[in-house]
Amino acid sequence: MLNKELVVITYGTFDLFHVGHIRLLKRLKQLGDRLVVGLSTDEFNLRKGKTSFYSYEERKEILLCTECVDEVFPEVNWEQKEIDVKKYGAKIFAIGDDWSGAFDFLEKHCKVVYLPRTEGVSTTEIKKGLEKVSQEDLELLESKLHEIFNIIKSIKQ
Numbered sequence: 001m002l003n004k005e006l007v008v009i010t011y012g013t014f015d016l017f018h019v020g021h022i023r024l025l026k027r028l029k030q031l032g033d034r035l036v037v038g039l040s041t042d043e044f045n046l047r048k049g050k051t052s053f054y055s056y057e058e059r060k061e062i063l064l065c066t067e068c069v070d071e072v073f074p075e076v077n078w079e080q081k082e083i084d085v086k087k088y089g090a091k092i093f094a095i096g097d098d099w100s101g102a103f104d105f106l107e108k109h110c111k112v113v114y115l116p117r118t119e120g121v122s123t124t125e126i127k128k129g130l131e132k133v134s135q136e137d138l139e140l141l142e143s144k145l146h147e148i149f150n151i152i153k154s155i156k157q
Contacts, residue, residue: 006032009090009110011075013040015052017062020118025068027115028094035068036088038075053142058149065152085109 008031014021029035040048042056052059056074063069073084085093085106093106094113106112
């Protein structure tokens with residue numbers, strides 16, 4: 001008899017990975033057996049008027065280094081969600097409650113859940129704070145973040 005996993009699907013940019021992301025991913029993973037993440041590509045982010053600090057490939061590696069995320073695939077447009085829910089056999093579509101109601105149309109294919117965001121933590125606010133940092137300090141910070149990323153990557157290998 002086949003063991004049917006309960007697949008949860010979500011989407012996001014997951015830039016400047018922070019505790020809010022971790023808490024959301026943990027709650028998403030608790031909803032099922034397998035968590036698949038549609039990660040916005042750099043090109044899709046540009047069409048949305050966003051620029052990510054980390055590239056798609058770096059953000060993908062960060063997500064895959066967590067214990068919560070089982071698979072990452074590219075999100076290239078808004079319209080792909082219905083196709084992805086079917087493709088991955090997702091029984092639950094879940095996302096932060098800042099999107100409340102936006103994906104109710106998926107209820108004909110799966111359960112839709114909107115989870116509360118972690119209060120006081122957001123990538124947008126982090127970026128606003130970074131705008132106040134000098135270019136020299138920002139370059140040092142970027143260098144240190146990439147060093148940390150490489151350390152994490154080496155530990156997981």
